[in-house]
Amino acid sequence: MSITPSLSRRLDGLQSSAIRDLLKLTERPEVIGLAGGLPDEQLMPRDRIALAAEAALADRSRLQYTQSAGWGPLREVLATRESVRLRRAVPIEEVFVTHGSQQALSLLGEVLLDPGALVVVEDPAYVGALQVFRAAGARIVAVPLDAEGMRTDALSELLERGERPAVVHTVSNFHNPRGVTMSPGRRRELAYLADRYGFWVIEDDPYGELWFDNPSPEPVAIYSPNVIRLSSASKILAPSLRAGWMVAPNAVCRGVELLKQGADLCGSALTQQITAELLADTDWLGAHVDKIRRIYGERAGALVGAIRERFGDRVVSSEAGGGMFVWAEFADGTDTAELLPRAVDHGVAYVPGSAFAVSTDYRTAMRLCFTTSEAPVLREAVDRLACAIDA
C-alpha cells in the first residue's frame, strides 16, 4: 500500500528541497524576492479580463466541456498570430491549446520520447523542461549557452560523435535562467542540424514578446518544419488563464490530442474565450504589451545598472534585453549557494545557479527576477547583496 518504487525513484529526482526551502524564506515580507519567476500581477489586465469574462458568460456553451485541442475560435486567433510570426499560413490543425505551455511540454515528452531516448537541453536549463524529460525517462545531455544562445557548434560536435537526439529543447528568447537570446545565425544552424540529423526542436518561447529595445529574432520554426513552437498567455496576459499553445505538424498535434483526453479531457472554454478575445484585440494588446515592455525594461535596466555600479568587474551580468531574468556570475569565485543564507539575512533572495545546472555546476552564478520589484527596490536589493557579501 504505497506509491510505486519506480515513482519513488522518479520523485527523488524531481525533489529540489534547496529551492523549495528557499522559496519559503522569500515569502517573508522583509525579504526582497528576486528568486521567484512570476510576472507582475499589477500589470495584468484585470478590467479587460473582467469584461471578457462577462462577454464569454453570455453564451452558456462556454460553461460546457470543449474540444481537447482547444476552443475553436482561440485556435483561429492563434493560427492568425502564428501565421504572421512564421510568415506562412498556419492551418488550425497545427495549433493546439494546452493548460499552460508546461502541459504542451509534458504531453510532448510522452509523444516524442521513449524511455532512454536522448534529449539535448541547454545548460543552464529551464527546470520545468528537465522535470518533464526526466519523468519521460530520457537520457539528458546538455549543450552550453553563451551570449548568442545555444552553442550550436557544441551540438554539432555531439552529432558528429554519433549522438542522435530525439529532441533538442531550447528557450530561444530571453532564456530562463540565462537571459540570452539565440542569434539568427545560430537559429539557422540549429534548424539545419534538425533537418540533417532528423530530430525535433522544441522551441519554448514564453518570453519572445517581452523584448525591450529590439524585437526578438524570427523564430527557429521559420527555418525548418521539424520545429515545434510553444508559447503562452501567462507572461503577457495572466497565468490564471492557463492558456498555452503549441504549433506543430498535424501528426504531432493528433498524438498530443489523444494523450490530452486521458490527461484532463479538455481545457476551459471560459478562460479560452477570455484569452481569445484579448489576443484578437490587436490594438489593445499592442498597447498593453508595450506597457509591460517599458516597465520591465526600466526594471531590468535598473537592476543591471546597479549590479555594474556596485560590483564592477566582480560580477558579469547578462544584458537583459527582454524577458524576466538577469543571470549574474561572480568573477571572484563567490559561491552563491553558500552566500544565500547570508543574503536572506540581509533581506534579499535569488536562485543560486546550481539549481539550473545540468553538466556545469554554475556555483558562482545566480538568477535574479526583475519583474515584480520597482527600480528603487531593485537598487536596494543590490545594496543588500553587496552588504551580505561583505558581512
Added chain:
Amino acid sequence: MSITPSLSRRLDGLQSSAIRDLLKLTERPEVIGLAGGLPDEQLMPRDRIALAAEAALADRSRLQYTQSAGWGPLREVLATRESVRLRRAVPIEEVFVTHGSQQALSLLGEVLLDPGALVVVEDPAYVGALQVFRAAGARIVAVPLDAEGMRTDALSELLERGERPAVVHTVSNFHNPRGVTMSPGRRRELAYLADRYGFWVIEDDPYGELWFDNPSPEPVAIYSPNVIRLSSASKILAPSLRAGWMVAPNAVCRGVELLKQGADLCGSALTQQITAELLADTDWLGAHVDKIRRIYGERAGALVGAIRERFGDRVVSSEAGGGMFVWAEFADGTDTAELLPRAVDHGVAYVPGSAFAVSTDYRTAMRLCFTTSEAPVLREAVDRLACAIDA
C-alpha cells in the same frame, strides 16, 4: 522524425474510431443525441458564476500562478464538505485540486502504477479510466457489475486465486455507463478486501450528488484508509471550471503534487475561486443541486418509462436512480452496434455497449444519456429507436 514507436502502439490502443465517427453523426441537428455524456448547460448557474468571477477578479492575485495542490481556500471548502461526507475531520493536506477529476485519475495512474501492475476495473468500464490505465502500461482485469454494483464476490475470487492488484477502480454511484450504484454491503466488502490484500481503491464519484429519490450510500472511503476519493464540480456546477479533486493520504497527495508541477504547474486561481465561492454557499448550492436532481429525475423517469412501455420484456433497463445514464440491454439479441446506423437514419443516437466492454462484449447493450433532452424528446427518441428496429 516521427512520434515514437511505443506511442504509436499506445495510440492504437486509445483510438476508438467507431465512437469518434458516431459522435460526429450525432452533431447533426435532426438526430436526438443520447450518445453524449454532457450535463445540461441550461442548468449551469451562469449568473452565479458571473457574479463569482467578478468577485474573484477584485483581487489581482487571482490572476497569478497558484499552488500546485490548488488554491488554499478551495481546498478548505472541499475539506469541510468531505469531512461531512466521510464523518471525520479531513485535513487540507489530504485534499488536492486537479484539472477535472480526469487529471486526478491520470496523475494517480503515474503515482500508483508501475508498467505491468494489475488494475481491476468494472465491466463495462468508464472509458476515461481505461485510457489512463492503458497509458500507464497496466495489466487490466475486469470484474462484472450487477444491480448492486461491483461484484465483490468475483473480486474476492480473483484475490483468492493469487491476483494482487495495485489498484481497484470503481465508479461507485450511478455508474458510467452501467447506471448502477454499489450497495452498502458491497462497499464494506470492497473496503475489507482492500485492507486485507493491500490495494488502493480509487472511488471515482462524479455523480454521487445527482441522486433522484434516495441519497447515495456513504462513500467506500468511510470504511477504509486505503480508498482514494475523486469528485468534481463538472456535473453540479460547470465543466469549464475544470475543478476536480482528490481526497487521499498525504503521501499520495505529495506524489501527485510533484507530478502536477511537471504536468501543468498549477490550476487557475480564477476558476478555483469561482468554484470555492459556489461550493461554500451551501444554501444556494443545496437549492441548485435539488433543481438538477428534480429535472434529471424527470428526464430519467421519462426515458425508462418509455423504454418499458415501448419494448416491455424485450429490453432490460437500469433503474436510473441518479446520475446521467441509462443502460439498456436487448433480451432478444439485437446487436446495438449493427443497429446504430439505422438508428441514426431514424434520428436517434446512443453509444453501443461494446464501446465500454472489457471482458464481456455487451453486444446487445447501449448507453443512453438523458441529461440534455426534455421528457417529450426522450419519448420521441424511444419511438424512433423502435422504428429503427422494425425497419
